[in-house]
Amino acid sequence: xxxxxxxxxxxxxxxxxxxxxxxxxxxxxxxxxxxxxxxxxxxxxxxxxxxxxxxxxxxxxxxxxxxxxxxxxxxxxxxxxxxxxxxxxxxxxxxxxxxxxxxxxxxxxx
Numbered sequence: 001x002x003x004x005x006x007x008x009x010x011x012x013x014x015x016x017x018x019x020x021x022x023x024x025x026x027x028x029x030x031x032x033x034x035x036x037x038x039x040x041x042x043x044x045x046x047x048x049x050x051x052x053x054x055x056x057x058x059x060x061x062x063x064x065x066x067x068x069x070x071x072x073x074x075x076x077x078x079x080x081x082x083x084x085x086x087x088x089x090x091x092x093x094x095x096x097x098x099x100x101x102x103x104x105x106x107x108x109x110x
Contacts, residue, residue: 015059028075
């Protein structure tokens with residue numbers, strides 16, 4: 001399991017904290033896209049979208065490649081998998097805690 005102090009995990013959560021970046025990641029989940037295509041549904045300028053793309057790229061969540069003058073973005077699943085793994089470990093903890101609480105409350109009712 002990846003540790004909470006992991007720079008990869010910190011960068012992923014930081015990048016995903018913004019709703020616009022989450023929308024970009026959701027769109028890239030459907031397939032590669034150009035910066036212009038990613039900007040279309042967002043209510044912001046192309047330079048603003050470009051800044052969001054750079055944050056996602058630094059976090060390792062997307063890969064940028066050039067095709068002529070176009071920049072093609074592709075989702076990179078590694079950091080998302082690490083974040084999911086970390087969250088999953090806490091889901092198991094909380095489910096276990098709730099199960100123990102339910103057992104305790106059932107015993108108290110008897």
